[in-house]
Amino acid sequence: xxxxxxxxxxxxxxxxxxxxxxxxxxxxxxxxxxxxxxxxxxxxxxxxxxxxxxxxxxxxxxxxxxxxxxxxxxxxxxxxxxxxxxxxxxxxxxxxxxxxxxxxxxxxxxxxxxxxxxxxxxxxxxxxxxxxxxxxxxxxxxxxxxxxxxxxxxxxxxxxxxxxxxxxxxxxxxxxxxxxxxxxxxxxxxxxxxxxxxxxxxxxxxxxxxxxxxxxxxxxxxxxxxxxxxxxxxxxxxxxxxxxxxxxxxxxxxxxxxxxxxxxxxxxxxxxxxxxxxxxxxxxxxxxxxxxxxxxxxxxxxxxxxxxxxxxxxxxxxxxxxxxxxxxxxxxxxxxxxxxxxxxxxxxxxxxxxxxxxxxxxxxxxxxxxxxxxxxxxxxxxxxxxxxxxxxxxxxxxxxxxxxxxxxxxxxxxxxxxxxxxxxxxxxxxxxxxxxxxxxxxxxxxxxxxxxxxxxxxxxxxxxxxxxxxxxxxxxxxxxxxxxxxxxxxxx
Amino acid sequence: xxxxxxxxxxxxxxxxxxxxxxxxxxxxxxxxxxxxxxxxxxxxxxxxxxxxxxxxxxxxxxxxxxxxxxxxxxxxxxxxxxxxxxxxxxxxxxxxxxxxxxxxxxxxxxxxxxxxxxxxxxxxxxxxxxxxxxxxxxxxxxxxxxxxxxxxxxxxxxxxxxxxxxxxxxxxxxxxxxxxxxxxxxxxxxxxxxxxxxxxxxxxxxxxxxxxxxxxxxxxxxxxxxxxxxxxxxxxxxxxxxxxxxxxxxxxxxxxxxxxxxxxxxxxxxxxxxxxxxxxxxxxxxxxxxxxxxxxxxxxxxxxxxxxxxxxxxxxxxxxxxxxxxxxxxxxxxxxxxxxxxxxxxxxxxxxxxxxxxxxxxxxxxxxxxxxxxxxxxxxxxxxxxxxxxxxxxxxxxxxxxxxxxxxxxxxxxxxxxxxxxxxxxxxxxxxxxxxxxxxxxxxxxxxxxxxxxxxxxxxxxxxxxxxxxxxxxxxxxxxxxxxxxxxxxxx
Numbered sequence: 001x002x003x004x005x006x007x008x009x010x011x012x013x014x015x016x017x018x019x020x021x022x023x024x025x026x027x028x029x030x031x032x033x034x035x036x037x038x039x040x041x042x043x044x045x046x047x048x049x050x051x052x053x054x055x056x057x058x059x060x061x062x063x064x065x066x067x068x069x070x071x072x073x074x075x076x077x078x079x080x081x082x083x084x085x086x087x088x089x090x091x092x093x094x095x096x097x098x099x100x101x102x103x104x105x106x107x108x109x110x111x112x113x114x115x116x117x118x119x120x121x122x123x124x125x126x127x128x129x130x131x132x133x134x135x136x137x138x139x140x141x142x143x144x145x146x147x148x149x150x151x152x153x154x155x156x157x158x159x160x161x162x163x164x165x166x167x168x169x170x171x172x173x174x175x176x177x178x179x180x181x182x183x184x185x186x187x188x189x190x191x192x193x194x195x196x197x198x199x200x201x202x203x204x205x206x207x208x209x210x211x212x213x214x215x216x217x218x219x220x221x222x223x224x225x226x227x228x229x230x231x232x233x234x235x236x237x238x239x240x241x242x243x244x245x246x247x248x249x250x251x252x253x254x255x256x257x258x259x260x261x262x263x264x265x266x267x268x269x270x271x272x273x274x275x276x277x278x279x280x281x282x283x284x285x286x287x288x289x290x291x292x293x294x295x296x297x298x299x300x301x302x303x304x305x306x307x308x309x310x311x312x313x314x315x316x317x318x319x320x321x322x323x324x325x326x327x328x329x330x331x332x333x334x335x336x337x338x339x340x341x342x343x344x345x346x347x348x349x350x351x352x353x354x355x356x357x358x359x360x361x362x363x364x365x366x367x368x369x370x371x372x373x374x375x376x377x378x379x380x381x382x383x384x385x386x387x388x389x390x391x392x393x394x395x396x397x398x399x400x401x402x403x404x405x406x407x408x409x410x411x412x413x414x415x416x417x418x419x420x421x422x423x424x425x426x427x428x429x430x431x432x433x434x435x436x437x438x439x440x441x442x443x444x445x446x447x448x449x450x451x452x453x454x455x456x457x458x459x460x461x462x463x464x465x466x467x468x469x470x471x472x473x474x475x476x477x478x479x480x481x482x483x484x485x486x487x488x489x490x491x492x
Numbered sequence: 493x494x495x496x497x498x499x500x501x502x503x504x505x506x507x508x509x510x511x512x513x514x515x516x517x518x519x520x521x522x523x524x525x526x527x528x529x530x531x532x533x534x535x536x537x538x539x540x541x542x543x544x545x546x547x548x549x550x551x552x553x554x555x556x557x558x559x560x561x562x563x564x565x566x567x568x569x570x571x572x573x574x575x576x577x578x579x580x581x582x583x584x585x586x587x588x589x590x591x592x593x594x595x596x597x598x599x600x601x602x603x604x605x606x607x608x609x610x611x612x613x614x615x616x617x618x619x620x621x622x623x624x625x626x627x628x629x630x631x632x633x634x635x636x637x638x639x640x641x642x643x644x645x646x647x648x649x650x651x652x653x654x655x656x657x658x659x660x661x662x663x664x665x666x667x668x669x670x671x672x673x674x675x676x677x678x679x680x681x682x683x684x685x686x687x688x689x690x691x692x693x694x695x696x697x698x699x700x701x702x703x704x705x706x707x708x709x710x711x712x713x714x715x716x717x718x719x720x721x722x723x724x725x726x727x728x729x730x731x732x733x734x735x736x737x738x739x740x741x742x743x744x745x746x747x748x749x750x751x752x753x754x755x756x757x758x759x760x761x762x763x764x765x766x767x768x769x770x771x772x773x774x775x776x777x778x779x780x781x782x783x784x785x786x787x788x789x790x791x792x793x794x795x796x797x798x799x800x801x802x803x804x805x806x807x808x809x810x811x812x813x814x815x816x817x818x819x820x821x822x823x824x825x826x827x828x829x830x831x832x833x834x835x836x837x838x839x840x841x842x843x844x845x846x847x848x849x850x851x852x853x854x855x856x857x858x859x860x861x862x863x864x865x866x867x868x869x870x871x872x873x874x875x876x877x878x879x880x881x882x883x884x885x886x887x888x889x890x891x892x893x894x895x896x897x898x899x900x901x902x903x904x905x906x907x908x909x910x911x912x913x914x915x916x917x918x919x920x921x922x923x924x925x926x927x928x929x930x931x932x933x934x935x936x937x938x939x940x941x942x943x944x945x946x947x948x949x950x951x952x953x954x955x956x957x958x959x960x961x962x963x964x965x966x967x968x969x970x971x972x973x974x975x976x977x978x979x980x981x982x983x984x
Binding site for chain 2 (some may be wrong): 107
């Protein structure tokens with residue numbers, strides 16, 4: 001066991017010691033990762049697609065700190081609270097990393113009393129000390145992309161809009177999805193009708209929530225053996241939670257059950273779902289929704305509709321990887337009318353959804369790679385500035401290459417040159433890699449006020465001169481290159 | 493004092509207790525803040541501007557986790573190490589929040605041995621338990637925007653490119669700046685010539701670094717009284733650090749000083765600076781650079797050029813706030829050739845710069861507000877879908893409004909409607925606020941396959957009907973609105 005660093009050491013001493021120490025373990029912390037280059041550009045595209053949809057719905061962005069006062073997070077996440085990352089108490093306030101973006105939003109609403117109605121989106125990382133499952137896209141640090149509608153409105157209208165937005169986002173990403181939906185009041189009322197004592201509602205709800213991962217026998221075992229539920233009560237729950245189907249169909253089924261209808265919670269929940277059905281019909285998204293009585297959601301703060309979005313394996317896609325069906329839900333959310341009120345006097349009902357980018361990322365990345373096919377990867381720049389010449393007198397024309405690069409940068413053109421004083425032409429061609437356009441400077445041509453422009457051959461032997469290019473006036477370089485690049489449409 | 497929560501409690505019990513507790517303190521942690529709406533959109537614009545410049549130089553994006561294994565950060569930050577946020581040890585790895593983006597980049601380079609030469613950018617938040625100074629834009633959680641060039645190249649070429657990039661970024665942001673530059677070897681050699689013992693080089697360097705905030709007498713006091721430097725040695729340092737001026741000018745001055753030139757470090761550093769001058773001349777940025785012998789930079793890891801970017805108060809700007817001159821440096825960086833090698837066998841020389849967005853943010857926000865002048869703020873959406881009608885038979889046409897909104901969203905148009913079943917027209921006009929275009933649905937018109945389109949009067953009495961608009965075919969709604977929006981160029 002490594003001894004903890006003594007606090008008596010000055011940082012300078014500590015630094016000196018570390019420099020002479022054997023190499024430290026080179027890794028990112030468990031359940032986290034680095035992303036570089038094309039993967040990151042893809043993720044930014046996904047964020048942009050989502051942001052576009054969020055803005056279409058009148059969403060405004062919010063950013064909050066990555067950590068919150070610990071008491072802000074306390075008591076919001078049920079059994080998942082143990083997964084919260086705490087900051088060390090180094091004097092001052094006691095803080096924890098955010099677990100989701102919903103609680104920070106509720107805290108912000110409670111603080112900013114001038115916002116009575118707001119649609120906000122927030123794309124940021126959240127932190128959970130969960131067991132990572134990298135293959136399924138489950139990390140300890142991961143992005144959530146949230147859209148929420150806060151405020152008092154007529155019943156179920158914002159709920160319907162969120163569902164329409166979910167469909168729009170996933171259509172824009174070309175992902176085929178099903179939204180599983182349930183209602184906390186239906187669920188809680190159903191538990192009561194089955195005979196679950198009210199103090200066991202949330203723990204039993206948590207158990208039911210595992211039905212997408214575990215078979216019924218396992219879930220029942222947890223209810224009976226771990227949570228002390230009588231077996232006949234569990235069996236009654238087992239019958240109900242098998243039901244799922246179209247919104248209208250399950251509403252009808254629930255209304256036909258006199259025992260359930262006698263429960264005020266169930267009745268209120270079913271009325272909500274019936275109203276929601278008229279709205280999802282008008283919004284044209286009902287066919288994407290499955291009313292699933294086994295959906296429970298783990299978090300404490302939901303009070304109305306709850307939903308999870310799962311990928312539907314498209315019938316035609318025989319090549320889809322197993323990953324595609326095993327990533328679990330790629331978005332989830334629901335109504336939480338009590339959360340803001342937990343922070344102050346003001347009560348603001350809210351409904352929202354959270355998209356989990358990391359879970360869909362592997363899939364989208366594989367698709368992008370497949371779509372790119374044999375095409376070569378995009379070059380980091382569009383123009384490579386080179387110098388041609390030889391002999392002892394040739395000085396490499398570095399300041400001239402710099403001047404040209406600076407001109408191109410100033411014109412918004414992506415450009416590079418080899419950071420070598422006396423660069424050989426062949427080396428420069430190699431360094432240019434896949435760059436589409438080359439500018440070749442020569443001492444004599446420069447003296448005549450000319451430079452050579454050349455389309456760099458893609459896919460041939462690197463460095464081999466394919467054509468001689470053409471001379472253009474030095475003064476017209478930028479406009480000539482702009483024309484060339486417009487023509488040489490890169491194969492992105 | 494509040495008792496710490498007992499670990500014996502189940503999360504459910506804890507939750508129940510918290511719900512019945514008096515309201516928690518509603519704030520973000522010390523030195524952090526929320527950002528919402530237009531401020532955040534401005535920040536995203538700034539990031540986009542920077543990213544565009546970074547990409548022009550062939551930069552590729554990198555993202556790393558917000559926390560690192562603690563030993564990765566240890567011994568890299570000198571006296572500032574005490575400002576690192578540690579995560580609580582909850583079992584498993586011991587981690588800390590990143591303090592900058594440079595050390596994570598070095599760790600990534602050491603891990604990914606296939607990257608021998610790379611230009612990378614990284615825009616992300618970093619964390620420092622410093623005394624916040626909000627008015628000057630100094631936060632504990634703040635964004636850094638880093639661009640670094642890693643790899644073995646001919647001397648000073650990447651250093652020159654970084655300086656050109658700094659000028660490009662700040663020109664794109666229309667900020668008038670000066671780059672203060674120095675060289676660690678010049679500084680360390682100068683200390684040696686003055687008689688500073690080698691084990692005191694970094695502490696004395698830290699003291700000199702305070703010269704932009706403290707007068708010389710204070711800095712000298714720290715050197716002599718706190719750091720035990722003989723007074724005559726401090727006085728010799730005091731003479732040198734007064735010098736600053738153009739690159740070529742200070743290079744000449746240093747070369748004329750025989751005592752300094754006799755020191756190998758000084759000589760090597762001055763040669764670097766002379767070479768750099770030819771490159772900054774070629775890149776056309778020498779006039780933005782001041783060679784300042786008092787610049788020291790606090791961090792341990794720099795080995796070559798170091799620089800800080802400060803705002804130059806433009807002569808014509810009489811209205812500039814005091815803030816503008818008091819934000820301190822808005823970007824800084826330097827060469828760090830030893831950092832990557834601290835993690836493994838591979839040595840990769842690096843040079844880079846970090847832009848501090850939060851420090852320039854207040855200034856850019858004030859400018860944006862001034863530029864917007866009397867103009868009304870932009871509306872969150874472009875089209876508001878309303879229903880007209882009255883009497884008992886009027887049902888509010890909510891599903892019809894939803895259908896229209898969904899069509900507009902599908903066409904990429906930002907749209908909203910009032911989330912009320914029976915909305916009154918006047919209320920809907922009020923809710924539309926500054927939205928430029930209104931779609932007004934009527935029962936009879938819908939029956940005829942028509943809808944009313946209307947430019948909503950901006951700046952008049954809200955809700956007052958100004959004109960009757962015009963009827964368009966329901967089927968042509970999207971194309972008509974697209975035309976209207978193209979014409980009604982919003983005053984952004």
